[in-house]
Amino acid sequence: MQRQHPSRETHAHPVLKHPGRASRIRVDSGEAFEEHVMFFRKFLRAPLKTGSVLPSSEYLTREMVKPVDWPRARHVAELGAGTGVFTRRIDEMYRPDAEVLIFEKDDAMRQRLHAQFPELSFHPDALHLREILAQRGIPPLDGIISGLPFSNFPPSLRNGILDEAAGALAPDGVFVTFMYSLRLVGDLKKRFRSVRTTLVPLNFPPAFVHVCRGPLGVSH
Numbered sequence: 001m002q003r004q005h006p007s008r009e010t011h012a013h014p015v016l017k018h019p020g021r022a023s024r025i026r027v028d029s030g031e032a033f034e035e036h037v038m039f040f041r042k043f044l045r046a047p048l049k050t051g052s053v054l055p056s057s058e059y060l061t062r063e064m065v066k067p068v069d070w071p072r073a074r075h076v077a078e079l080g081a082g083t084g085v086f087t088r089r090i091d092e093m094y095r096p097d098a099e100v101l102i103f104e105k106d107d108a109m110r111q112r113l114h115a116q117f118p119e120l121s122f123h124p125d126a127l128h129l130r131e132i133l134a135q136r137g138i139p140p141l142d143g144i145i146s147g148l149p150f151s152n153f154p155p156s157l158r159n160g161i162l163d164e165a166a167g168a169l170a171p172d173g174v175f176v177t178f179m180y181s182l183r184l185v186g187d188l189k190k191r192f193r194s195v196r197t198t199l200v201p202l203n204f205p206p207a208f209v210h211v212c213r214g215p216l217g218v219s220h
């Protein structure tokens with residue numbers, strides 16, 4: 001499908017490169033309420049997998065997408081999209097020839113997002129990240145944005161997905177993840193040469209955004 005072409009200038013900070021698409025998928029207050037209810041119901045059913053009672057705030061969303069070099073990024077993935085707060089921003093930012101893969105385990109949420117963003121490619125399980133890239137012939141990723149609740153995962157799942165992220169990232173790519181504590185910084189430092197952390201107080205609960213660069217050798 002032919003998409004509107006973005007401007008070619010380089011942006012130091014994220015800007016809306018596809019305002020047409022932004023307005024097309026803008027969420028009105030009714031839809032936002034419905035999303036919050038959906039998210040909360042999902043939290044009641046599966047608190048550990050969902051990881052939070054509310055979707056991420058606008059402030060957190062901004063910090064999460066900012067580190068990706070959108071004018072250059074050709075291959076990007078989002079892990080744990082939920083109701084799509086980051087997906088909506090990614091959809092506004094990606095260049096027209098980029099491939100964007102979205103991973104969301106919950107079937108209802110994934111199908112809902114797929115209907116909203118038919119140009120993106122959807123997959124259930126972040127644990128299969130490298131397998132999906134290999135199947136689709138996609139090279140290492142320029143950016144990975146994760147909303148996965150790593151702190152709630154058992155260590156085997158947490159380590160498995162962090163290995164996938166580090167192993168799937170290009171040497172100059174960036175992995176961005178948020179957490180509600182600093183407890184897992186050591187797990188990130190084992191896999192990335194640089195881990196830079198910022199606190200986002202205007203989120204419920206306040207969150208730490210970890211920006212990870214320089215993937216280190218990861219076992220396969």
Ligand SMILES: C[S@@+](CC[C@H](N)C(=O)[O-])C[C@H]1O[C@@H](n2cnc3c(N)ncnc32)[C@H](O)[C@@H]1O
Nearest residue numbers: 050051055056080081082103104105125126147
């Ligand atoms: C805290 S929510 C984040 C949603 C959204 N990105 C946000 O920040 O509001 C985490 C999401 O990760 C999904 N998830 C959990 N395990 C997953 C996995 N192995 N692969 C893909 N998604 C997963 C859950 O279903 C849930 O929707």
